[in-house]
Amino acid sequence: MAKPTTEMQAVLDKLGALEAKPFSTLSVPEARTQASPADAAKAVQWDKRLSSNPEAQVTTKDITIPSPEGGLAARVYIPGGEGPFPVVVYYHGGGWVVADINVYDGAPRALAMGANAIVVSVEYRHAPEHKFPAAHDDAWTAYKWVVENIHELNGNSDRLAVAGESAGGNLAANVALMAKEQKTKQPVHQLLVYPVAGNDMNTPSYKENDEAKPLGKADMEWFVKNTVSSMEDSKDPRINLNGRSDLAGVAPATVILAQIDPLRSDGETYAAKLKDAGVAVDLKTYAGVTHEFFGMGKVVPEAKQALDQAVADLTAAFAKAK
Numbered sequence: 561m562a563k564p565t566t567e568m569q570a571v572l573d574k575l576g577a578l579e580a581k582p583f584s585t586l587s588v589p590e591a592r593t594q595a596s597p598a599d600a601a602k603a604v605q606w607d608k609r610l611s612s613n614p615e616a617q618v619t620t621k622d623i624t625i626p627s628p629e630g631g632l633a634a635r636v637y638i639p640g641g642e643g644p645f646p647v648v649v650y651y652h653g654g655g656w657v658v659a660d661i662n663v664y665d666g667a668p669r670a671l672a673m674g675a676n677a678i679v680v681s682v683e684y685r686h687a688p689e690h691k692f693p694a695a696h697d698d699a700w701t702a703y704k705w706v707v708e709n710i711h712e713l714n715g716n717s718d719r720l721a722v723a724g725e726s727a728g729g730n731l732a733a734n735v736a737l738m739a740k741e742q743k744t745k746q747p748v749h750q751l752l753v754y755p756v757a758g759n760d761m762n763t764p765s766y767k768e769n770d771e772a773k774p775l776g777k778a779d780m781e782w783f784v785k786n787t788v789s790s791m792e793d794s795k796d797p798r799i800n801l802n803g804r805s806d807l808a809g810v811a812p813a814t815v816i817l818a819q820i821d822p823l824r825s826d827g828e829t830y831a832a833k834l835k836d837a838g839v840a841v842d843l844k845t846y847a848g849v850t851h852e853f854f855g856m857g858k859v860v861p862e863a864k865q866a867l868d869q870a871v872a873d874l875t876a877a878f879a880k881a882k
Contacts, residue, residue: 561768561771561772562820562847564849565847565849567860567861568850568862570859571601571604571856571860572774574601575599575600575773578594578600580594580596580774581594582778583658583779583782583783584778584781588657591657591658592658596659597852598666599663601859605858605859608859617673618640618672620635622634622635627702629685629698632701633661634680635668635680636678636680636681637668637671637678638672639676643714643715644715646677646678646715646878646881647679647706647717648671648677648720648721648722649680649682649703649706650664650668650671650681650722650723651682651722651728651732652681652682652683653726653727653852654726654728655782655783655784656692656783657686657687657688657783657787658686660683661682664728664855665681666855666856667723667725668681670857670867671867671870671874674868674871674875675870675874675875675878678714682699683698684698684699684731687788691787691789692796692799695731696731699731699732700734700738703722703735703739704744707745719748719877719881720745721747721878722747722811723750723753724752726851726852727756727783729754729755729756729757730755730756730798730799730801733750733813734798734801735747736750741806746810747811748811748877748878748881749812749814749874750810750811750812750814752815752827753854754817754818754821754824754826754851755801755823755826755830757802757823757826757830758800758802758825758829759794759799759800759803761777765821765826766780772821772822772850775821775822775823775852776822777822780823802826802830804833807839809838810834810837810839811839812839812877813839813840814841815841815844816866816870817845818849819845819849820849821850822851823851824845827845828843844869846865846866847862
């Protein structure tokens with residue numbers, strides 16, 4: 561396994577000091593209440609007395625998106641200036657089991673600021689209370705609502721992208737595929753950050769990062785076990801994106817991966833399959849960083865570089881869509 565950078569290690573050390581344990585050793589309630597990597601990054605930022613500006617100046621508005629099950633919480637990040645703004649529909653990570661829009665604040669806030677876009681960070685139902693495909697159904701419901709209603713929040717649905725991290729990266733990829741299938745408004749870009757894209761846990765990166773923190777192989781097994789009703793479900797094309805043959809015609813993609821991450825090979829394979837299907841892909845694997853690094857731009861230099869890559873690609877896609 562590769563060695564984390566000094567800055568990444570500082571976050572991992574802080575996570576240890578906050579007594580976070582491997583997910584595979586915890587009950588679901590315990591996993592949901594322990595300190596997150598985002599908490600650790602914030603604590604390192606606090607220790608270094610680093611300002612939370614200018615991103616802190618992005619305003620937010622909490623809304624409820626209507627759904628057949630009652631409603632989905634969402635947080636709308638609004639940049640300064642005059643609209644109508646381009647829009648990013650963002651899906652947080654957490655293995656479909658843990659975390660929420662409060663935990664994943666760093667990335668949507670920084671994307672809103674950097675891309676001068678409204679970012680709608682969407683909550684979805686979690687397993688094991690709501691098994692697969694509940695989260696996928698909610699992700700699609702939220703996307704459709706944003707397409708039809710974002711003008712009321714000063715957003716322009718003709719310049720609309722999807723984004724997500726980890727399990728949320730899988731949701732974003734699925735939304736792009738669903739929009740194509742349904743022949744409805746397609747996103748102009750998809751930002752996929754270490755997405756879950758396969759069901760094979762014997763890939764090179766799974767073997768190499770078996771014991772990685774904050775996400776190892778046993779932790780991924782724990783997430784999947786909690787998410788699916790039976791292991792047969794993990795073969796579903798919505799989870800096993802790498803088994804699909806219908807990728808042609810989806811939106812261009814930015815794929816951001818971490819070297820020290822069991823999911824790295826998933827993302828590399830998906831990026832290659834997109835390219836083979838004629839989809840433009842900007843793929844980069846960041847060395848010396850782990851799963852969950854993306855929202856840590858204040859304290860991990862590679863996270864700032866990855867954010868800059870994402871912002872540049874989104875900005876270019878929005879400009880082209882005018």
